[in-house]
Amino acid sequence: MFAIAKGSFRAILRSPSAVVFSLGFPLIFILVFGFIGGGGPSIRVAMSPSSDTANWVYYALEKFGNVKLVTGEPQDKILSDVRKGRITAIIDITRNPADSAYPRYTIHTTTSSACMDKFPLLETVLKTLNAEIDKRAFPGRPSFSTLAEPVVLPGREYRMIDFILPGMLGFSLLSAGIFGVAFLFFNLRQTLVLKRFFATPIRRTYIVLGEGLSRVTFQMITAVVIIGIGYLSFHFTLVHGWATFLDMLLLSFIGLVVFMGFGFIVSSVAKNESSIPPFANLVTMPQFLLGGTFFSTDAFPGWLQTFCNALPLKQLNDAMRDVAFEGAHIWDVKGQIGYLLAWGILVYAIAIKVFKWE
Template identity: 60%
Template structure:
């Protein structure tokens, strides 16, 4: 009988069983297959990595002009959707757009059509304007003979006086994103692991056996997490301000409004932690389930780079993500001088996410 034993068949049986075990492990599948694909897809959508900026046209209705068509065909340039003159100027001062561009046509002394491009920037958009200049240079390269005297050129570019605006540094973009990253990670992973552990060790069940009400048990555990994360937010903002000169437009008022936003976002994100802690079958399944919610938001929520780098259809998807709304509200308050009352859109979307999330959490929450 020993002679009939096949070492090869035994090895293949072990291989088959081990392979099935890997496929049945959500963590192994997610980290080995799913997440690399997500990274590839996301970074593949960033227009080949080319930098892009938004501009506003004063005469956008005249997009048939050859100069405007050439400019808008350039992948580095995006046309802002804002049409109100006051709002356009406000966006330029706040650095949301690279420049206001006007294109006028006239007759040259020689009798041919001549296009005059006027650009106006602000000190807040100084880092974006070089990209626009590069795009304009490409338009000129195809349309203008370099040896032609300027007065006879079909295209003339004029830079108007720069508007005053706050100097926008990288820390003003990065810090709100990193704060949102910290809040989302701590709320989802922290709450999921905490309540799963309390349930697995029957601590929640023992709590439930005491006179204290259910809601106070959950609130007590959740409150400790909120306090800890708010302290973390204070440290992050404080270091950013003292060490890297992070912009807080209205000083302490802006600081307090950022903390209120942190609290609001943290409460919304904790709902996902409650859902995961109740649906996870084991501790090893928590990370992949949590990452399915958090990782797309880290990549698509404007955490590390602006979502303007994505195609228009993907930007629309980004707009519904709760982390994107929290990041936008943080940046608007910190750098642009907005107040909580000005962030009604972002707070509204976060509220809808909170209502939906806690409605599910109440349904699936388990005590044991």
């Protein structure tokens, strides 16, 4: 078994396509998004439950194109998102006492140290809206509202790399598990190498395990390289240091084993080498696009989000991000792991039925 694993590992290293799909493409995406940084000028804000929303300031803020009002979220989650930089600020528009003619309102803001790159833009927006209201609705009078000093909470910045790297790691694992295994076993079957292995005294299980072990070893090395470059070059967040790093490797191992099951199925149902990519893309493309790999699925309609959450890559990506940035441990993502294991049982049950030695 180990002899087969050693020979197969050497073959992987000599295969340009294996190296490009497993390591090259994910690193290119990480470099591109890592250098891009924090994204565009869009600002997400939430209104305090006690805020007065029946005034000109709120109406103008609601219609302002670069500002997105977050609604329907519980306050503890909003505070957590502010601390992590996902929401720029909580706004509380307070009506001043009736005996004070102007300013009629005071705008209070709560932000965090993780939002210091976007909060000045929000301040500019609020001041601009105030000036427009004063100019159009209350010309020649004192300001309609005033902006109070912000309350700044301690926070941890959520960078683009914290979202994109787990997605690229999942991209690498899914590509290697399906394309790598499918082409490997199809070629072994076509060249009758698998049949010759089968004729030797080695047990069939060890033949498959030997080939699988080489793939797992190569991909775990790839995962270490991807996480290491993200951490050292782009300050990818590993909340608990080495513990988080090991948790991510364990999740990578679980995800890879599940995805390899899809590869076994594709290699068995494909009639020729040219039919492997269509079958493989049928499995991978929906997961790449709808599994939270390149962008969040929060903007999708509810029915589509339900479909997204059924995908194994989406569960793996969510677990990776929860562990890396949110500080969750491996037992805190047992729901996603259980989902992946359920997929693994289903996939390998099918793979055992359709697997061919010739």
